[in-house]
Amino acid sequence: xxxxxxxxxxxPEPVSVDPDDIVGALLLRAGRGDQSAFGELYDELAPMxxxxxxxxxxxxxxxxxxxxxxxxxxxxxxxxFDGTKGTARSWASTLAHxxxxxxxxxxxxxxDRNDRDAQRAVAPHDVVAAEVETxxxxxxxxRALAQLSDLQREAVELAYFGGHTYREVAVLLGVAEGTVKSxxxxxxxxxxxxxxxxx
Amino acid sequence: xxxxxVHHLAAAYALDALDQRERAAFxxxxxxxxxxRADVLEFRGTMAEVAGALSTPPPPSLKDRVMADIAxxxxxxxxxxxxxxxxxxxxxxxxAMLAAAAAVIIALVVGVVAFxxxxxxxxxxxxxxxxxxxxxxxxxxxxxxxxxxGMFKVAWSPSMGKAVLMGENLPVAPDGKAYELWLISxxxxxxxxVLDTAGDGQVHRSVPTPAEPTAWAITMEPVEGSAVATxxxxxxxxx
Numbered sequence: 001x002x003x004x005x006x007x008x009x010x011x012p013e014p015v016s017v018d019p020d021d022i023v024g025a026l027l028l029r030a031g032r033g034d035q036s037a038f039g040e041l042y043d044e045l046a047p048m049x050x051x052x053x054x055x056x057x058x059x060x061x062x063x064x065x066x067x068x069x070x071x072x073x074x075x076x077x078x079x080x081f082d083g084t085k086g087t088a089r090s091w092a093s094t095l096a097h098x099x100x101x102x103x104x105x106x107x108x109x110x111x112d113r114n115d116r117d118a119q120r121a122v123a124p125h126d127v128v129a130a131e132v133e134t135x136x137x138x139x140x141x142x143r144a145l146a147q148l149s150d151l152q153r154e155a156v157e158l159a160y161f162g163g164h165t166y167r168e169v170a171v172l173l174g175v176a177e178g179t180v181k182s183x184x185x186x187x188x189x190x191x192x193x194x195x196x197x198x199x
Numbered sequence: 200x201x202x203x204x205v206h207h208l209a210a211a212y213a214l215d216a217l218d219q220r221e222r223a224a225f226x227x228x229x230x231x232x233x234x235x236r237a238d239v240l241e242f243r244g245t246m247a248e249v250a251g252a253l254s255t256p257p258p259p260s261l262k263d264r265v266m267a268d269i270a271x272x273x274x275x276x277x278x279x280x281x282x283x284x285x286x287x288x289x290x291x292x293x294x295a296m297l298a299a300a301a302a303v304i305i306a307l308v309v310g311v312v313a314f315x316x317x318x319x320x321x322x323x324x325x326x327x328x329x330x331x332x333x334x335x336x337x338x339x340x341x342x343x344x345x346x347x348x349g350m351f352k353v354a355w356s357p358s359m360g361k362a363v364l365m366g367e368n369l370p371v372a373p374d375g376k377a378y379e380l381w382l383i384s385x386x387x388x389x390x391x392x393v394l395d396t397a398g399d400g401q402v403h404r405s406v407p408t409p410a411e412p413t414a415w416a417i418t419m420e421p422v423e424g425s426a427v428a429t430x431x432x433x434x435x436x437x438x
Contacts, residue, residue, distance in 0.1 A: 021311075031274065031277070033274060034423070035266065035269065038225050038260070038266075038269060039266060042262055042265060043262075046251070046256060046257055046261070046262070047254035047255060047256045048250050048251050048253070048254050050254075050255050050256065050257040050261075051250065051251075051253030051254040051255040052250045052253055054253075054255050055253050063257075064257060064258065064261055067257050067261060068261060068264055068265055068268065069377055071265045071267045072265065072272055075268075075269040075272055075274060076272055076273070076274055076275055077274075077275060078274060079274055079275060079276060079277040080275060080277060084238050085240060086243060086244060087244070087247070089247050090240075090244045090247040092247075093243070093246065093247040093250040093251075093414065094243050094246075094407060096235075096250070097215055097246070097250070098215055101215040106334060111294075118248075124213060137248070137251055137252055138252040140248075140252075141248060141249050141251075141252035145249075151255075153419065156214065159211065159215075159216035160213040160214045160215075160216075160246065160249070163215075164216065165211075165216050165218045166211045166216045166217070167218065169216065181207055181208070181210075181211060182207070183211035184210045184211050184214060184216065185207065185209070185211075187210075187215065188210045188214075188242045188245060188246075189210075191245050191249070192241055192244075192245040195248050198365070
């Protein structure tokens with residue numbers, strides 16, 4: 001049993017963020033231990049993070065727990081944020097969604113949700129349009145979602161909001177797995193094009 | 200799973216709509232696939248906009264709880280390694296127990312283990328899935344610090360005491376040499392396995408974890424294996 005030599009970074013790279021990325025700049029400061037910057041970051045991101053978590057998890061108390069976990073994780077990982085791999089907001093929404101999904105799936109493992117899932121599949125509804133506030137962003141996202149075919153929209157919504165895997169979505173919609181996979185892909189490409197580069 | 204199949208998973212991956220096994224397969228692929236990486240980034244950006252439209256402020260009291268939490272939470276150092284989102288569970292309690300147990304565990308040097316590189320029906324996939332299904336499983340890609348091609352990922356579960364190692368695209372080791380896996384726990388490096396790439400550049404290997412890893416590393420060693428690392432670190436990931 002021996003001790004390996006000290007580690008050296010071969011290509012140390014400075015942490016960088018897009019100058020226009022205000023959230024990224026806050027995250028950068030938070031990564032250096034700046035708690036007040038993290039407080040500002042929380043104010044910027046909390047509605048989005050909690051919105052995603054609530055949409056997926058649904059239970060309000062459990063959603064608060066997950067939102068709390070997401071922010072502690074953002075704090076823990078702040079120094080590892082890499083601005084060359086997307087915006088801070090995108091990073092946070094990815095982490096929020098992943099955490100929400102993990103929670104839902106671990107809950108699901110201990111509970112049979114088939115009945116509710118089946119009902120949801122029979123009457124898929126426009127989840128976003130039904131619940132969001134009427135801001136410009138919301139209107140834009142709603143318009144973009146409306147450009148998707150029914151199957152594309154259902155597949156994307158059941159996956160992203162419902163927390164289902166694409167295989168589960170295939171069962172819910174009664175179509176082939178390959179079809180769901182390509183509808184999700186087509187749907188996201190369409191969404192991306194509709195939303196343009198205004199992220 | 201062929202590369203073509205894997206490419207098509209980028210959108211579903213960005214929506215977290217893959218099961219754990221496919222997620223792992225895709226993550227092993229996309230770090231070295233420019234097309235998939237670009238796709239995932241774009242799709243995530245798109246979904247971040249959708250996420251913005253869902254905005255719902257949490258109760259004001261939540262901020263106090265978060266700020267209290269972070270005040271007592273240590274931050275990770277900037278990584279030399281690209282972080283890979285890993286499926287994580289809620290409980291980390293077992294880590295402390297494992298760390299305590301690790302103090303009395305003596306690491307074993309295991310000799311040369313020859314094995315075949317993976318294929319689609321590899322029982323290794325089941326072993327990987329079993330590890331990833333644990334609520335405390337982690338997965339990390341090792342940073343390639345060598346001048347050679349190739350990548351390694353390790354997934355492990357402290358509660359199972361088991362890790363699975365995936366290597367791809369690896370050049371064949373020079374004559375008389377072999378890749379060796381090290382589990383680093385605190386200031387101890389434990390020789391784990393000598394790895395045979397079996398000519399196709401792949402390594403699929405499951406190994407026990409005798410201690411809590413604080414880092415994983417790969418060096419090039421004499422083919423019979425070393426108890427103490429003699430080669431430079433080629434791949435490394437701090438946990």
